[in-house]
Amino acid sequence: MAVHKLFKDFWVLVRGGGELASGAIRRLVWAGFPTVVLEIERPLAVRRLVSFAQAVFTGECEVEGVKGKLVRDLAEAKRYIEEVGGVPVMIDPEAKTLEELKPMVLLDGRMAKCPLDTRIGQAPIVIALGPGITAGVHADAVIETKDGPQDGRVIYEGQAIPDTGVPCESYGYREERVLRAPRAGVFRAAHEIGDKVQAGEIVGWVEDEPVRAKISGVIRGLLYSGLEVEEGTKLGDVDHRGEASDCCRTSEKADSVACGVLEAIFTLGLERGLFSDTSRPIGVQSQSQSRSRRVRWGDDRQGAPGVCGRARPREKGCGCPDRPGLHSGKTR
Template identity: 30%
Template sequence: MPRSADAGKGLTAIVLGTNEIASAVGVFLHRVGFGVVLSQDDDHPVLRRKMAFHDALFGDTVKLDEVRAERADNGMQIFNALRHFRLVQVTWLGLPDLMPVGTIDVLIDARLQAQYRRPDLRGLARTSIGLGPGFVAGGNCDAAIEVLGARCAIDPASIVSALHAGRWHAHREIGAPVHRGEIIGDLSGDPQRAACDGVLRGLVRDGREVAAGITLLEIDRRGRHAQWTGIDDHSRAVAKAVLRALKLPAATKRRPKSARFPA
């Protein structure tokens, strides 16, 4: 791979996942010139939606670290968008639907889910990278990057998971201060309460059908140091590791301030 500031110019990267780490990777690849497409993993809802491009799938205006994303609904829309490289594309289309769009220069599996079998990515793109446990360089991908924890080291004491399947309805918004025992939403009418004091960092999108065991909400317990928007240090480190694996320099860009809990 070339090392110039426009090292990825004219190249296409497909990132599997729309979570906060997949989105951070998308931002960094976009900055070095790649045309980037994020493909949603519909089996697991995204929690940290204000730190990700996920909500663009629903037509929301989403900007992360000054990079905008838009929804793409079909292969032709993606093909045309990749000719301009202005925005990150976010789509419900899976990898089999994206492969006919054109040559995939870089394929990155950033789904980071513990309960699925890791696919063999080799041969599906010129370079394939697997993030998290289960990926082995030369085994099922060209490069493997370790990621702390299956889901970004989420504090188990700060989450609430679904005890049964149902439809989730959120009563609060990400970024809201909450108190232990406060009702945050309901699962098919069953109230779901905050497990601790803090700030809502993650919340399944309202109206989503979820399976038993799915995490519904996450609370950041750090008070005024809580973060619920922007790219956090962990996601930034993973994104930089991806560029290193591709032998690309990180583009220099001013880091915008993330939302913080008011003092």
């Protein structure tokens, strides 16, 4: 994918190349933004076939048509983008590249679920994914990652819905579909992503202790074999629907998060004058247009537009969430 001439200097630096971050990375590249990914030396990405973190282990990867490659430095990263139009992945856990690249956007996609070292001011636009990060303190915007109608919402004040530690439901299954480490140690896989397994079948081992599938289905995600894990670490997940092709497709959740990231970039970029009028992409609203069509949760004025865009009479409602309590943070 070629970098669009409008965004050739609008660099996006992403910390973390896991599934949700990769959904956003893929859309950013499609939109024409030059994008660089920073990873740790041994990333614990589960859905590796749709994660640019896979390049750390294999040297190269591809996520739904977008190529990725492990590179040594920023100079090589820029050459790769220019020649291939793909996603360069660098091992840089301390984000030293941030100072060298000076990106327009810093996206924290590590899903740490707690504040780490990301702060407002590290780039003109700072965005973070998921719970535990406070919009207005650690980032300019936080993207909701909780499954449900809120998924992908852009939060400009406060936090995303707190992490419950309980996997989202999929056709009645929750924790049953998740593979977890029974103890601390080195994980060794006995299967590959896309393999079909039966309930009770051994999927791998942590040291000498077996990890068994709790339900029958297709292995949708699995950690890279040989990684050191802690007790309770998510090792993989099983999709009971049995469609191996789904293992190579980004999830609806990742797509929703990606849309939220793009919305935040264009909204904040326009408000802060980072896009000139002549470079505004087709279809992107001006600042005044954007503000006129947005209301906060709980705005129950007669005829005020709800988040779905329809008028929401006080006595009827349109089905949109209308209580701030449904969400820890505020949208616009």
